[in-house]
Amino acid sequence: MRWRLLVAYDGRGFHGFADQPGVPTVAGALAGALARATRAAEPLRLVCAGRTDAGVHARGQVVHVDLPEPLPEVRDRRAGGGARPMSGADLVRLVNRQLAPAVVLRRADPAQPGFDARRSAVARHYRYLVWNAPVPDPLLSPVAWHVPDALDLRAMAAAADAVIGGHDFRSFCRRARGAGPDVPLERHVHDATWSAATGPEVGGEGTGLLLRFDITADAFCHQMVRSLVSACVDVGRGRRNVADLVALLRSATRAGAPAPAPPHGLCLVDVAYAP
């Protein structure tokens, strides 16, 4: 039976989501834990909504997996030790016991017929955090890019505005290995905003500004969010202006594009599906 999983992870310990032989990946860790929990005889194949890169975090990654049917029974201590079918809550408990807190299964539900975590997704929401302060913050450093330069947040917001809509994002995407030049890189950005959060949970009073980039699109190409963040931060620093960014977008070439911002500031927050 097909299951739909909601997954969070700290990307720092993994070479990205997608399974690769010989290196720790989120998919590899999760497939192993699910196989042990369900005593699957065959290797499990996981499909995710957003193939996050090495070091990128997630709070709302969506995954589907076909689990062996029927699932093994579990003993219910509250029901006097009687056996009952394994539920989604049991899967959550059995997986988190193995992987938390680096990887956390937030939910596990039987999927709707025809559900595909990647193909059925209609929008992805990513968030990027920038710690804008003279010195780094030890507690934010795992989740935010430290930028010590003065940043013009209004200019960055204007830069974000300029990428909203449908565009060929070729100039902000790293081409996938083996992919030809005619791979479609047209994407539709529903929303992109920069905002400042000075909440007391983050940073602390008077130490700096935590800047947040929120972007939602139908889909993203490789390194697109991090390349856009880098370009917006360049605008914030005054190294380029919004017109330069628009010209770069229209040029549809990687020449002149900035190096992507570091992965640890990025988090896949949420994936939307048609109701």
Place this chain on the structure above:
Amino acid sequence: MRWRLLVAYDGRGFHGFADQPGVPTVAGALAGALARATRAAEPLRLVCAGRTDAGVHARGQVVHVDLPEPLPEVRDRRAGGGARPMSGADLVRLVNRQLAPAVVLRRADPAQPGFDARRSAVARHYRYLVWNAPVPDPLLSPVAWHVPDALDLRAMAAAADAVIGGHDFRSFCRRARGAGPDVPLERHVHDATWSAATGPEVGGEGTGLLLRFDITADAFCHQMVRSLVSACVDVGRGRRNVADLVALLRSATRAGAPAPAPPHGLCLVDVAYAP
């Protein structure tokens, strides 16, 4: 000359602030980095405002240290490579290059005459974070205690109210090794509050509640904040009520006191000095 330092650290890699032979401590790391930066011939002795335990974080630790005088000169690249006296900003740069992001020197300033980081402090502000959700959060787990049980925040706020004022906090303090029973454990709590933060930087929508305990007092005895947090969370869970907590406080004995909450949720936020 005496210097006043403002220090932040991720407590996870250290056996607390205070120097101990053979184990990594914040004081040990900082003294080493300062000695290298200033080419001090003698070991440096650091005095801090709040002796945080193993695993406890800080964003606003205050430290004093007597540095050799005069400090070595530094070459100023902008001034054509000419030498000039080492400044506080140079110290910040030279120390952070060695220790950041685990330990960050936020500021270094010549201290006022007679300044003592510990004795001159008039108040310390600590914050404790509780992640109240069914499952852990990978990105909050370094800084917040995960409590899956339902918590009554109002009852916890009432429990916090009950500790405000001057009390003998013996029942919430671990007695220092070698200290007799007559060590004064009277402390004055200026303020203690529980509040909920559901900011988008933390956790993420719909995943749980981040609860925050803020407490300010003239001084704290050993494990006092973590013991109070633990008692308040017990009240939130319905395992004790506010009257139990008051009785425990009045009993002036460790019997019946809860085990302290884990260290990684705690952070020394700020230290106040008389103007």
